[in-house]
Amino acid sequence: MSSNHSTITESLALVTMKANDLCNTVEDQLDVINEKLSSEEQRLSRTINNAKTQINNFIENDFKKEIPFYRISKNQELKVNGLLTPGTVGTPSNYSSRAGHYDFEIVAYTEHGVEPGNKHPEVQKMWNDLKSSVPKWNQPDFAIIRITAKDVADYPTDIKKSYSFYQWGITLNTDISYGTWIRAESGIVHFGYPSEETKVPTDGRWYERIIxxxxxxxxxxxxxxxxxxxxxGASALIALPGVVAGRVPAGRWGYFERPIFEREQ
Structure with missing residues (x-):
């Protein structure tokens, strides 16, 4: 009995050992499989990310360059009564404004054909900040205007209600871009419905803004x-505001031609 019992015990011990060896082998193989899966997942993720990058680069650097954009708002040059004369005061033509709350004045205009160094200092600053150089030639001429929010008793205390001037009833039948060149001079200034993203820094620089x-x-x-x-009491300088059909890429805001629409003929 003792001998048989010993034999059975040894057999069970051997089975247990073999089972443990098998479990260890399975665990080792699972580790290898998981490692291979992880490596494949990383490779697949890199492939997908590379494809996304190539597609995005194509869209931004090639496809969008071939898209013709056209303006659907009026008077991007910011003429006042048809003029670009510095010192002219009044709401730019085709715009609406709460005149009791805002003053508008043409500060300067671009002066096509004038030597860069002879242009108005603010015009030079605008071009240098936005394009790193001042062109002698540009078409068409356009104005820089100053918007000043009056310090009056009935001025809105909520910044979200203190919109200045705008154009009304522009047909919306496609994706659009609201854009401008802007320099905040003082106070709080936003381009677009106020949020952290729409606030313009009061740091003396001109900015391109597109929404x-x-x-x-x-x-x-x-x-x-x-x-x-x-x-x-805030003030800002602006140039080339407008609404454009399509999504204008960053860095490409400027003057856009406007067709004559059927309902205007």
Whole structure:
């Protein structure tokens, strides 16, 4: 009995040892499989990310360069009563404004054909900040205007209600871009509905600002824009504000031609 018992015990011990060896082998193989899977997942992730990068680069650097953009808002040059004369005061033509709350004045205009060093200092600063050089030639001429929010008793205390001037009832039947060149001089200034993203730094520099909008009603809607929001007493210089059909890439805001639409003929 003792001998048989010993034999059974040894057999069980051997089975246990073999089972442990098998478990260890399986665990080792699982580790190898997991390592291979992880490596494949990383490789697949890199492949997908590389493809995304190539597609995005193609869209931004090639495809969008071939898209013709056209303006759907009026008077991007910011003429006042048809003029670009510095010192002219008044709301730019084709714009609406709460005149009791804002003053508008043409500070300078670009002066096509004038030597860069002879242009108005603010015009030189604008070009240098945005394009790193001042062109002698540009078409068409356009104005820089100063918007000043008046320090009056009934001025809105909520920045979200302190929009300055805008254009009304622009047909919205495609994705659009609201854009401008802008320099905040004092106070709180926003281009677009106030948020941290729309606030313009008061650091003395000119900025390009572009905000995108989407047609959500299948062409049965309209937009109002572009909007500039200023706190009481604030002031800003702006140039080339407009609403453009399509999504204008960053760095490409400027003057856009505007067709004559059917309803205007």
């Amino acid at each position: 995108y909008g989407t047609d959500s009603n299948g062409g049965a809607s309209y937009t109002v824009g572009p909007h500039f929001y200023l706190s009481k």
